Amino acid sequence: MSETIVYGFPRSTFVNIVRLVLTHKDVAYRFEDLEPVMGRSEHLALHPFNRVPIFGTATSPFMRRAPSSATSTRCSRALG
Ligand SMILES: N[C@@H](CCC(=O)N[C@@H](CS)C(=O)NCC(=O)O)C(=O)O
Numbered sequence: 545m546s547e548t549i550v551y552g553f554p555r556s557t558f559v560n561i562v563r564l565v566l567t568h569k570d571v572a573y574r575f576e577d578l579e580p581v582m583g584r585s586e587h588l589a590l591h592p593f594n595r596v597p598i599f600g601t602a603t604s605p606f607m608r609r610a611p612s613s614a615t616s617t618r619c620s621r622a623l624g
Contacts, residue, residue: 546601548572551590553579559597 550566550573552559566573581587583594590598 546603547574549574549576549600551576551578551587551598552596553577553582556596562597562599 548566548571550559550562552562552575554560554577563573563575578587578590578596578598582596587596588594
């Protein structure tokens with residue numbers, strides 16, 4: 545199974561919701577701090593709408609565009 549990666553910045557509540565669910569589910573993940581490159585090409589290549597969190601694998605990142613209230617539910621469902 546590919547390594548799980550959460551892209552974001554440490555002060556983001558949305559990012560920390562995803563990290564909280566992963567920790568609760570005992571899912572190992574790597575955190576990539578995008579704070580220095582927010583809004584730049586490196587970030588926009590992962591999420592063209594200039595947002596975080598971005599949740600995925602090294603080969604297949606996918607953006608989170610759900611309403612904030614759905615973030616933890618969808619993350620939890622995706623992990624089973
Ligand atoms: N609906 C999105 C909202 C994500 C969001 O607004 N993230 C903020 C950080 S907390 C962001 O990316 N802000 C970047 C900006 O406004 O430039 C979700 O639930 O994931």
